[in-house]
Amino acid sequence: MAYDTGRTLIYASRKHSDGLLSFLGEQGWQVVPAKSASDVGRILNPGVTSAALIDLASGYSDREMGAFESCMQPATVGWVAATNPEQLTTTSIRRLIRDYCFDYVNVPCTNDQLAHSIGHAWGMASLSEVPIITPQVGGDQEMVGTCEAMQQLFRTIRKVANTDAPVFISGESGTGKELSAVAIHERSLRAKGPFVAINCGAIPPHLMQSELFGYERGAFTGANARKVGRVESANGGTLFLDEIGDLPIESQASLLRFLQQGAIERLGGHEVIPVNVRIISATHVDLETAVKEGRFRMDLFHRLCVLRVDEPPLRARGQDIEILAHHVLQRFKGDNHRKIRGFTQCAVQAMYEYHWPGNVRELINRVRRAIVMADSRMISAKDLDLLPWVPTLVRTLEEIRAEAERTAIEQALLRHCHRLTDVAAELGISRITLYRLMCRYGLRGDESGVPA
Numbered sequence: 215m216a217y218d219t220g221r222t223l224i225y226a227s228r229k230h231s232d233g234l235l236s237f238l239g240e241q242g243w244q245v246v247p248a249k250s251a252s253d254v255g256r257i258l259n260p261g262v263t264s265a266a267l268i269d270l271a272s273g274y275s276d277r278e279m280g281a282f283e284s285c286m287q288p289a290t291v292g293w294v295a296a297t298n299p300e301q302l303t304t305t306s307i308r309r310l311i312r313d314y315c316f317d318y319v320n321v322p323c324t325n326d327q328l329a330h331s332i333g334h335a336w337g338m339a340s341l342s343e344v345p346i347i348t349p350q351v352g353g354d355q356e357m358v359g360t361c362e363a364m365q366q367l368f369r370t371i372r373k374v375a376n377t378d379a380p381v382f383i384s385g386e387s388g389t390g391k392e393l394s395a396v397a398i399h400e401r402s403l404r405a406k407g408p409f410v411a412i413n414c415g416a417i418p419p420h421l422m423q424s425e426l427f428g429y430e431r432g433a434f435t436g437a438n439a440r441k442v443g444r445v446e447s448a449n450g451g452t453l454f455l456d457e458i459g460d461l462p463i464e465s466q467a468s469l470l471r472f473l474q475q476g477a478i479e480r481l482g483g484h485e486v487i488p489v490n491v492r493i494i495s496a497t498h499v500d501l502e503t504a505v506k507e508g509r510f511r512m513d514l515f516h517r518l519c520v521l522r523v524d525e526p527p528l529r530a531r532g533q534d535i536e537i538l539a540h541h542v543l544q545r546f547k548g549d550n551h552r553k554i555r556g557f558t559q560c561a562v563q564a565m566y567e568y569h570w571p572g573n574v575r576e577l578i579n580r581v582r583r584a585i586v587m588a589d590s591r592m593i594s595a596k597d598l599d600l601l602p603w604v605p606t607l608v609r610t611l612e613e614i615r616a617e618a619e620r621t622a623i624e625q626a627l628l629r630h631c632h633r634l635t636d637v638a639a640e641l642g643i644s645r646i647t648l649y650r651l652m653c654r655y656g657l658r659g660d661e662s663g664v665p666a
Contacts, residue, residue, distance in 0.1 A: 221242055221243050221244060221264075221265070221336060222243070222244045222246060222262075222263075222264040222265070223238060223243040223244065223245050223246070223264065223265045223266065223267065223332060223336075224246050224248055224254055224257055224258070224264060224265070224266040224267070224291075225238070225245050225246065225247050225248065225266075225267050225269075226248045226249070226250075226251075226253070226254055226266065226267065226268045226269065226282070227247075227248075227249070227267075227268075227269035227272045228249060228269070228272035228273055228274065229269075229272050230247050233325075234325060234328070235247070237325045237329070238325075238329065238332075241329050243265070243332070250278070250281070251278065251281035251282045251284070251285050252281075254266070254282065254285040255284070255285050255556060255559075256555045256556055258285060258288065258291065259540070262290060263290045263291075263292075263336065263339050263340040264290070264291050264292075264336070264339070265291070265292045265293075265294070265332050265333075265335050265336035265339065266286075266291050266292065266293045266294070266335075267293075267294050267295075267296060267328070267332060268282065268286075268293060268294070268295050268296070268315075269296045270295050270296060270297040270298075270301060270307060270310075271296055271297055271298045271301065271321050276306050279306060279307070279310055280306075282310070283310070283313075283314065284559050284562070286310075286314035286315075287314070288533070289339065289533075290339050290340075291339055292316045292332075292334075292335030292336050292337075292338055292339030292340075293314055293315040293316060293335060294315060294316060294317050294318065294319065294328075294331045294332050294335045295307075295310070295311045295315045295317075295318040295319075296318070296319050296321050296323075296328070297311070297318055297319075297320060297321065298320065298321060299320050302320075315335075316331075316334065316335035316338050316339070317331040317334060317335055318331075319331055357390060357393050357394070357397060358534070358537060358538055358541050359531065359534045359537070359538075360533065360534060360537060361526075361530075361531045361532045361533060361534045363526035363530055363531055364526065364531060364534060367394070367523065367524075367525065367526065370523050371394060371397050371398055371401065371523065372401065374398055374521045374523065375397075375398045375399075375401035375402045376401075376402070377521070378402075378403070378404075378492055379520040379521050380473075380492070380493040380494070380495070380517065380518050380519070380520045380521065381395075381398060381492075381493075381494045381495070381520070381521045381522075381523060382458075382494075382495050382496070382501075382518050382519040382520075382521070382522050382523070383395060383494065383495070383496035383522075383523045383524075383525060384496070384497065384501075384522065384523070384524050384525065385496070385498065385524060385525025385526070385527070386498050386525070386527050386573055387498045387572070387573065387575070388528075388572045388573030388574055388575030388576055389525040389526070389527060389528070389573045389574060390525060390573075390574050391456070391496040391525055392411060392454065392456060392496070394496075394523055394525060395409075395411070395452070395454045395456075395494045395496065396409060396454075398452075398494060398523075399451070399452040399454075399492075399494070402452070402492070404450065404451050404452055404492055407448075407449075407450035407451025407452065408447060408448050408449075408450065408451035408452075409448075409451055409452050409454065410444050410447050410448035410451065410452070410453050410454065411454040411456060412425065412426070412444045412453070412454070412455060412456065413456045413457055414455055414456065414457045414458055414459075414460050414461040414465075415456075415457035415459075415460030416457075419462040419464070419465070422461070422462055422465040423464075423465060423468060423481060424441065424443065424481055425443060425444055426443050426444055426445050426465065426468070426469065427443040427445055427446070427468065427472075427478045427479065427480055427481060428440070428441045428442045428443030428445075428446055428478075428480040428481070429441050429443075429480050429481035429482050429483075430480050430481065430482040430483040431482075432482060433480070433481045433482025433483070434481070434482070437482065440480070441480075443478070443480065445472060445478055445489055445491065446478060446480075446487060446489055448489075448491045449489050449490060449491060450490060450491070451491060451492070452491065452492045452493075452494055453491045453492070453493055453494070454494045454495070454496070455469075455493065455494070455495040455496070455518075456495075456496050456497075457496070457497050457498070457499075458495040458496065458497045458501075458518065459497035459498070459499030459501055459504055459509075459510060460497070460499070461510075463509070463510075463511070466510065466511045466514050467511070469514065470511060470513060470514045470517060472489070473493065473514075473517045473518075474517075476488060476489065476490070477489060493518065495518045501515055501519070502515075527570070527573055528570040528573040528574055528576075528577060529568075529569055529570045535565050535566060535570075535577070536557075536562055536565065536566075538574065538577055539557060539562075539565060539577060539581055540556070540557075542577065542578050542581040542582065543556070543557075543581060543585065543593070546581070546582050546585055547585055549582065549585050549586050550585050550586055550588065552588070552590075552591055553591060554585055554588060554591055554592075554593060555591045555592055556592055556593070557592065557593045557594075558592045558593065558594045558595070560594060560595045560604050561592075561593055561594050561595045561597070561598055561600070563595075563604060563605050564595040564598065564600035564601070564603040564604045564605075565577075565598070565600065567600075567603040567604070567605055568600055568603045580598050580599065580600070581593070581598070583597075583598075583599075584597035584598045584599075616655070619651060619655070620655040620657070622641065623637070623641070623648070623651055623652065623655065623657060624657065626640050626641055627657065634648055634649070
């Protein structure tokens with residue numbers, strides 16, 4: 215399990231205080247200065263606890279504060295705001311502090327007061343951090359997750375690893391079923407034994423018997439030497455039968471016989487060979503439906519599905535999507551000669567909106583491709599080929615009202631050929647109010663006949 219043991223503090227300000235930087239460093243904080251929301255976005259490590267101080271008194275505009283909101287959403291970052299008392303009368307600042315900050319201080323204040331609030335925010339944020347299992351396995355993937363669905367998966371893996379009963383892993387393609395199988399094996403009493411995997415859907419039906427159980431020399435044409443099958447190779451360890459739902463019906467009977475007897479016979483041989491293996495199987499197929507339709511043996515299903523593990527699809531894993539994307543970026547960012555720093559906000563939003571039919575495998579492929587093809591140091595939704603899933607920009611009520619007013623005035627001006635008296639009468643406002651609105655929305659033209 216991986217836990218964050220350091221105390222990182224992001225210090226966002228237009229003008230950093232050298233004295234405060236020195237004081238916080240003496241208090242044991244690893245202070246990382248930032249001037250803008252984009253700086254904070256590059257510094258943030260999703261899923262890892264940190265504290266953050268935003269110096270609103272240093273003069274951020276409403277637009278800049280709006281950009282900070284996306285950086286302030288991760289639950290594992292505890293934000294504290296430093297503000298002037300008069301700023302608290304501003305609606306945007308009050309909302310920012312209320313929705314995203316654990317605490318705020320009015321400046322000027324003592325360093326001790328500020329350190330107390332920052333420490334409290336860090337402690338509260340640390341409650342949102344959860345352990346992440348990262349098995350040391352080969353390949354391009356690792357098990358990374360902080361959502362409740364993944365935490366439940368990790369708890370299930372720990373439980374089933376302590377027994378020797380067969381395990382059935384169910385989940386969509388690309389969710390990482392083999393990684394779960396490896397994690398179970400590595401945490402079991404068979405960890406020092408072999409882990410042998412076979413994809414039942416990738417082997418032609420007429421070769422499945424020999425792949426599973428092996429054969430003796432001369433068993434058939436071309437059998438020039440004895441071959442040990444996958445089942446026998448896994449003796450003392452774990453046999454992982456991937457895509458078991460694609461196993462041919464004739465091979466299902468042989469597999470069932472092995473599970474019942476704990477022994478095999480190689481093709482062309484008569485020797486009964488005891489084999490001690492643990493069976494873990496997985497498939498994206500609904501085996502219960504396959505049993506009802508006669509495509510899978512019921513007795514074999516009950517033999518394999520003693521313990522069940524359900525892999526959650528990526529679309530159900532919430533913030534894990536962004537965490538996984540950053541994880542893949544860190545792993546493969548060397549594929550681009552540029553130093554890729556992260557993802558744009560539109561890319562993050564598109565990743566949350568996308569359905570991910572290919573699950574984690576698809577995410578890895580999209581991020582790796584984007585790393586190579588990106589033209590800038592920030593990966594965009596276009597680089598991920600997710601432009602259609604960029605959500606429409608959310609507008610405030612004030613923006614919607616302003617657009618409606620502008621449209622109504624434009625249409626009235628056209629109807630009355632810019633006769634302001636008639637336009638004002640139709641809209642139910644005074645001529646002076648109309649003139650002010652026209653100035654606000656840039657509708658004052660020479661044809662209006664209104665003197666400057």
